[in-house]
Amino acid sequence: MSVNITINDAVKKFGDTTVISNLSLEIYDKELFTLLGPSGCGKTTLLRMIAGFNSIEGGDFYFNDKRINDIDVSVRNIGMVFQNYAIFPHLTVRQNVEFGLHNRKYSKEEITSEADKFLKLMQIYDFRDRKPELLSGGQQQRVALARALVIKPDVLLMDEPLSNLDAKLRLEMRQVIREIQKEVGITTVYVTHDQEEAMAISDRIAVMNGGVIQQVGEPKQIYHRPKNQFVATFIGRTNFLPAIYKHAERMLYLGDYQIPAKNLVLEEDANVLLSIRPENFFHSEQETNLKGILRDSYFLGLNSHQIIEIKHNQQMVEVIHESSLDESLAMGEEISLTVNSAKLNVFSEDGSRNLLKEETQS
Amino acid sequence: MKRKTKFDLWSIVGLLILGLYGLFLIFPMGNLLKQAVIDKDSGAFTLSYFVRFFSKPYYFNTLLNSFKVTIAVTFLTLIVGTPLAYIFARYEIKGKPLLRILIILSSMSAPFVSAYSWILLLGRNGVITNMFKNSLGIVLPDIYGFAGILIVLTLQLYPLIFLYVSGALQNVDNSLLEASENLGTAGVKRFFKVLIPIIAPTLFAGGLLVFMRALADFGTPMLIGEGYRTFPVTIYNEFISEMGGDDGFAAAISVIAILITTIIFLAQQYVSSRKTFSMNAMKKIHPKKAVGLKNVLIHVFSYLLIGLSIMPQVYVIYTSFKNVEGLTFAPGHSLNNYVAAFTKVGSAIQNTLLIPAISLVIVVFLSVLLAYISVRRSGVVAKILDSISMIPYIMPGSVIGITLLIAFNKPPVVLSGTLAIMVIGLVIRRMPYTIRSTAAILQQIPMSIEEAALSLGSSKAKAFYKVTIPMLAPGIISGAILSWITMISELATAILLYTARTRTLTVEIYTQIIRGNYGIAAALATILTILTTLSLLLFNYLSKDQDIAM
Numbered sequence: 001m002s003v004n005i006t007i008n009d010a011v012k013k014f015g016d017t018t019v020i021s022n023l024s025l026e027i028y029d030k031e032l033f034t035l036l037g038p039s040g041c042g043k044t045t046l047l048r049m050i051a052g053f054n055s056i057e058g059g060d061f062y063f064n065d066k067r068i069n070d071i072d073v074s075v076r077n078i079g080m081v082f083q084n085y086a087i088f089p090h091l092t093v094r095q096n097v098e099f100g101l102h103n104r105k106y107s108k109e110e111i112t113s114e115a116d117k118f119l120k121l122m123q124i125y126d127f128r129d130r131k132p133e134l135l136s137g138g139q140q141q142r143v144a145l146a147r148a149l150v151i152k153p154d155v156l157l158m159d160e161p162l163s164n165l166d167a168k169l170r171l172e173m174r175q176v177i178r179e180i181q182k183e184v185g186i187t188t189v190y191v192t193h194d195q196e197e198a199m200a201i202s203d204r205i206a207v208m209n210g211g212v213i214q215q216v217g218e219p220k221q222i223y224h225r226p227k228n229q230f231v232a233t234f235i236g237r238t239n240f241l242p243a244i245y246k247h248a249e250r251m252l253y254l255g256d257y258q259i260p261a262k263n264l265v266l267e268e269d270a271n272v273l274l275s276i277r278p279e280n281f282f283h284s285e286q287e288t289n290l291k292g293i294l295r296d297s298y299f300l301g302l303n304s305h306q307i308i309e310i311k312h313n314q315q316m317v318e319v320i321h322e323s324s325l326d327e328s329l330a331m332g333e334e335i336s337l338t339v340n341s342a343k344l345n346v347f348s349e350d351g352s353r354n355l356l357k358e359e360t361q362s
Numbered sequence: 363m364k365r366k367t368k369f370d371l372w373s374i375v376g377l378l379i380l381g382l383y384g385l386f387l388i389f390p391m392g393n394l395l396k397q398a399v400i401d402k403d404s405g406a407f408t409l410s411y412f413v414r415f416f417s418k419p420y421y422f423n424t425l426l427n428s429f430k431v432t433i434a435v436t437f438l439t440l441i442v443g444t445p446l447a448y449i450f451a452r453y454e455i456k457g458k459p460l461l462r463i464l465i466i467l468s469s470m471s472a473p474f475v476s477a478y479s480w481i482l483l484l485g486r487n488g489v490i491t492n493m494f495k496n497s498l499g500i501v502l503p504d505i506y507g508f509a510g511i512l513i514v515l516t517l518q519l520y521p522l523i524f525l526y527v528s529g530a531l532q533n534v535d536n537s538l539l540e541a542s543e544n545l546g547t548a549g550v551k552r553f554f555k556v557l558i559p560i561i562a563p564t565l566f567a568g569g570l571l572v573f574m575r576a577l578a579d580f581g582t583p584m585l586i587g588e589g590y591r592t593f594p595v596t597i598y599n600e601f602i603s604e605m606g607g608d609d610g611f612a613a614a615i616s617v618i619a620i621l622i623t624t625i626i627f628l629a630q631q632y633v634s635s636r637k638t639f640s641m642n643a644m645k646k647i648h649p650k651k652a653v654g655l656k657n658v659l660i661h662v663f664s665y666l667l668i669g670l671s672i673m674p675q676v677y678v679i680y681t682s683f684k685n686v687e688g689l690t691f692a693p694g695h696s697l698n699n700y701v702a703a704f705t706k707v708g709s710a711i712q713n714t715l716l717i718p719a720i721s722l723v724i725v726v727f728l729s730v731l732l733a734y735i736s737v738r739r740s741g742v743v744a745k746i747l748d749s750i751s752m753i754p755y756i757m758p759g760s761v762i763g764i765t766l767l768i769a770f771n772k773p774p775v776v777l778s779g780t781l782a783i784m785v786i787g788l789v790i791r792r793m794p795y796t797i798r799s800t801a802a803i804l805q806q807i808p809m810s811i812e813e814a815a816l817s818l819g820s821s822k823a824k825a826f827y828k829v830t831i832p833m834l835a836p837g838i839i840s841g842a843i844l845s846w847i848t849m850i851s852e853l854a855t856a857i858l859l860y861t862a863r864t865r866t867l868t869v870e871i872y873t874q875i876i877r878g879n880y881g882i883a884a885a886l887a888t889i890l891t892i893l894t895t896l897s898l899l900l901f902n903y904l905s906k907d908q909d910i911a912m
Binding site: 083099 | 808810811813814815816817818819820821822824829832833835
């Protein structure tokens with residue numbers, strides 16, 4: 001079954017407070033779509049509106065052409081995985097998985113065979129007769145997934161499913177979820193506040209803040225071409241540096257350092273904000289006009305991080321480069337830097353929009 | 363998290379229960395108020411009943427008496443119960459599990475049975491009194507009146523403080539004690555400077571409960587109070603003596619009683635709302651062995667206190683086997699009392715099982731629904747139910763009895779003298795406790811468990827009985843056993859509502875004591891104690907290490 005989710009002008013109010021206003025979104029068939037944002041951004045609220053746990057104060061929600069606004073949770077045919085798994089503690093693993101099947105028209109044999117199929121798929125068949133309290137967090141998560149998938153839902157909804165697991169298990173389960181999702185081929189909406197997790201798992205991501213979708217796109221797009229300052233900060237790490245754009249020269253001035261800029265939407269001189277990710281600063285053997293003083297550095301194995309004070313405006317920036325065997329720079333030493341201009345992002349001075357032309361953004 | 367309330371099955375349930383409260387609580391209370399301010403003959407508004415109460419020292423003093431003895435009891439229970447709980451948490455005491463059961467057992471019996479037993483021991487003709495008089499020539503002070511009520515109620519009610527404080531100490535992290543020692547505050551100073559402030563909210567809550575119980579207790583002052591008359595005794599006397607005549611005065615006294623308890627309840631809520639903080643111990647206080655004199659002292663204190671509190675019951679059991687001649691004990695032992703008891707009691711034992719059993723089913727059923735509405739639902743009906751269901755918590759048992767009688771002894775609804783009215787009385791009295799304990803468990807169950815059931819295709823009703831109920835079950839069952847124990851030893855309401863057909867064991871014991879049939883009374887009290895003990899053991903078995911919550 002293929003299902004598109006369409007949301008038009010969704011509104012959510014808690015009492016008199018509007019949490020989400022006029023949000024529209026299209027989620028494609030069989031994709032793993034992630035709602036990403038800091039806590040309180042409205043991502044879980046939106047997910048619970050799709051699920052039917054939250055009332056909808058305005059707008060329309062569609063599964064394909066079927067409007068689901070007024071359809072009761074129990075017949076909406078969704079699979080839901082909760083942050084705390086919400087495994088029924090009084091039932092065995094098998095009974096948990098079979099729970100939803102009993103609410104549907106299945107024969108006894110079908111229930112057993114369907115449950116077996118998903119117990120095996122999730123590799124929890126050996127624990128089928130145990131009580132959930134005897135399972136580890138990862139195993140409980142597998143039960144929750146099996147239980148949600150066995151009912152063949154139209155869509156799968158996952159609310160921060162990995163946040164209760166330890167770091168190592170989180171990576172493992174991330175992989176499991178992605179594989180199962182592709183194998184079952186189900187439209188999935190995934191909520192998380194962890195940007196790395198979102199990048200690793202998603203086909204597309206919607207970055208949310210303050211109840212508003214900031215950007216929708218593939219992980220690569222969002223990382224390399226963030227639509228605004230918020231997205232640039234929330235995804236990965238970055239440095240913001242004020243610069244001046246001179247339209248006649250098609251040139252950005254970072255102090256005296258020049259960066260060619262041929263693909264901006266601007267038609268006149270302007271103050272702009274550059275977003276330069278730490279890995280897009282390079283040390284230069286030759287003298288450049290972008291000078292800094294090394295203030296701090298720390299070694300993290302794969303990479304070395306340096307805190308460098310930019311000379312012309314005393315701003316601290318973070319610079320990352322692959323660690324080398326002989327790192328001999330001393331504190332206070334002056335360094336010449338260059339910038340990888342291809343990966344540079346230019347924002348309006350208030351950070352509200354990306355000034356790169358559309359075609360270079362995708 | 364509360365779900366946005368739509369009109370659904372739960373709304374209907376809420377409205378139905380609201381209707382029940384309207385009929386069996388609000389309507390009777392309105393009626394009570396009406397009786398209290400309307401002159402029966404002229405039908406005009408009058409405050410003459412209230413004027414009569416406050417202008418005659420005969421009545422007004424009972425109020426003062428009640429306050430004196432209740433405040434004294436509350437302080438004494440705190441002074442005795444708190445250290446005992448502390449000792450139990452901090453030190454190893456020999457036979458601790460048994461002692462715990464004895465503490466709980468001594469609080470679970472009907473207070474008037476203890477009162478009666480103390481009279482047998484220390485009364486004018488008491489065993490100990492006579493022993494001192496005959497062998498040592500010492501005349502012991504009189505146990506009747508203030509002192510008697512104080513002793514009986516303190517020994518009866520300190521276990522509540524003990525249980526409350528024990529529960530609170532469970533949540534005090536051991537590192538808090540270590541930290542204070544590290545900072546130079548140890549021993550007794552630490553107890554007062556650190557521990558007492560930490561558990562202050564618990565002391566307030568426990569104190570309130572003791573206060574309410576002591577204030578409302580009817581049987582103890584009735585038996586041992588003699589000239590020292592307290593409020594519930596007056597209510598009862600006025601009502602019984604004026605039955606069939608003008609019961610406006612009893613209604614007025616009841617209204618005063620409700621007003622007083624309301625004020626105290628609100629005051630307690632106000633004070634403790636400013637002092638609450640939540641704690642969760644990662645490392646609990648672990649009992650260690652005390653040495654030397656300290657070890658001896660804490661053992662003496664514990665054994666003496668618990669011994670004293672269990673003594674009345676033990677003595678009653680002992681006297682139940684003594685021979686009786688006329689109205690006095692005679693030499694020799696036999697089962698005669700039991701034979702006499704069984705021939706005389708009629709259906710009392712049956713009633714003691716049947717009435718609480720019916721009540722219990724209703725209490726559990728309604729409380730679970732109400733707790734669910736209170737925890738999971740928002741909206742006007744839920745809020746109203748929340749407040750109404752707690753009203754009986756502050757109504758003394760005898761007042762509930764009178765309220766029901768006044769409302770239902772005349773058309774449109776006549777229930778007086780029926781089994782139904784006794785059930786209603788017990789249900790109303792016990793509901794607040796059961797709702798509270800059920801709501802507490804329900805709050806521990808995350809909402810997402812039910813949402814998971816809904817997302818898997820269950821209807822709301824199905825999610826409730828397939829998922830919520832099974833998860834609540836263990837808590838509900840242990841709560842139900844506690845309710846059961848309180849109901850079988852209930853006297854204050856039953857004494858007003860019973861008839862020949864619906865008399866219960868407690869009513870029967872009370873009547874036999876008043877008539878002076880000590881042998882039969884002792885035999886019946888023993889049967890009641892056995893019932894209580896068995897129920898308590900069942901509770902212990904089913905709830906394992908769960909704490910008893912009142």
